[in-house]
Amino acid sequence: MAVIHLQKGPINCELLILFFIDFFVNLQPIEKQEMSSHQFSSSLLENAVHEFSKLPGIGRKTALRLVLHLLKQSEQEVEIFGNAFIQLRKEIQYCQSCHNISDTEICHLCSNPARDHQTVCVVENIKDVMSIENTQQFRGLYHVLGGIISPMDGIGPSDLEIESLILRVTTDHIKEIILALSTTMEGDTTNFYIFRKLAPLNIKITTIARGIAIGDELEYADEITLGRSILNRVEFTNSFK
Ligand SMILES: [Zn+2]
Numbered sequence: 001m002a003v004i005h006l007q008k009g010p011i012n013c014e015l016l017i018l019f020f021i022d023f024f025v026n027l028q029p030i031e032k033q034e035m036s037s038h039q040f041s042s043s044l045l046e047n048a049v050h051e052f053s054k055l056p057g058i059g060r061k062t063a064l065r066l067v068l069h070l071l072k073q074s075e076q077e078v079e080i081f082g083n084a085f086i087q088l089r090k091e092i093q094y095c096q097s098c099h100n101i102s103d104t105e106i107c108h109l110c111s112n113p114a115r116d117h118q119t120v121c122v123v124e125n126i127k128d129v130m131s132i133e134n135t136q137q138f139r140g141l142y143h144v145l146g147g148i149i150s151p152m153d154g155i156g157p158s159d160l161e162i163e164s165l166i167l168r169v170t171t172d173h174i175k176e177i178i179l180a181l182s183t184t185m186e187g188d189t190t191n192f193y194i195f196r197k198l199a200p201l202n203i204k205i206t207t208i209a210r211g212i213a214i215g216d217e218l219e220y221a222d223e224i225t226l227g228r229s230i231l232n233r234v235e236f237t238n239s240f241k
Contacts, residue, residue: 097168099144099161101126109133109141116140118175121230122165122194124148124182127219132180135227140178143168148181148190157193165194169201176204178233195236206233 040046045067052063070078094100095107098120102108109115109129119140123129129142145160168174177198181187191207198205209232 098142099146099164100129100142114139118173119178120165120168120174120176121178121180123180124187124190125219128180131219131223131226132230135223135230137227137230140176145181145190148184148186149193150186160190162194162197166197166201169198169203174203176206178230179205179207179236180230191236205236207236208233 040049048067048070049060049063052058052066053060055063058066070081073081091103093102093105095102095110096105097110098107100107100109104111116139120143121132121138121140122143122145123132124145124147126144129144132138132142143161143165145162145165147155147160149155149157149160165177169177177194179191179194181190195205208226208229
C-alpha cells in the first residue's frame with residue numbers, strides 16, 4: 001500500500017527525476033569512455049591515431065581523419081612527411097645570439113649586415129619574432145626570452161634568457177632595447193625586471209606603444225596594430241604615466 005501511495009503522490013515525480021538524472025549521469029561517462037577507448041581493427045591505426053591526438057587541438061575524430069588521409073598518400077609522400085619532423089627535431093638549432101629558432105648557430109636575422117644591430121627588440125617567444133617580422137616595420141634584431149616571469153607557473157628570471165640579454169647589451173654595443181612583451185601582468189612584471197637590470201647600463205629603453213590592448217597576447221595582435229606599436233614605441237619610464 002505504501003508503494004502504491006508513493007507512486008501516486010508528488011514524491012513519485014521526484015523519484016522519477018532522480019532516477020533519470022542518475023541514469024544519464026552514469027550513462028554519459030560510459031559512452032565517453034567507449035568513444036575514447038574505441039579500438040580500431042588495426043593496432044597500427046590505433047597507434048597512429050593515438051599519436052596524432054596528442055597534438056594540441058586534435059581530438060580522436062580529427063586524428064583519425066588525418067591518419068586516413070595520410071593512408072591515401074603514396075609511401076614516399078608519407079616518408080617525406082614523417083622525415084620532415086624527425087629532421088626538424090634532430091637538426092633544429094637556437095641562435096646563440098638571439099635564441100630565435102634557426103638552421104645555423106647564428107640566425108639569418110643576426111647575421112644580416114643590413115639590419116640595425118644596435119637596436120634589439122625583446123620578445124617572449126619565437127612566434128612573436130614572426131609576428132613582428134610580418135609587420136615589416138622593424139629592421140633591428142631580436143632577443144627571445146623563452147617565456148615571461150610567472151610565479152604562478154614557477155617561472156623565475158633565471159629560467160629566462162635575461163642574463164644573456166644583459167651580457168649582449170654590454171658586449172654588442174647595443175643602443176636601444178625595445179621591450180615588446182605581452183601587455184599582461186606577467187609581461188609588465190618582466191618588463192620592469194629587465195628595466196631595473198638594464199637601467200645602470202645607460203642605454204635607451206623603450207616599450208611598444210599600447211595600441212595593443214591591455215591583457216592581449218602579442219601573437220594575436222593584427223599586423224597593422226603591432227607595426228604601429230613598434231613605430232610609436234615610448235620611453236619605458238614614460239609608459240607608467
Ligand atoms: Zn639570432
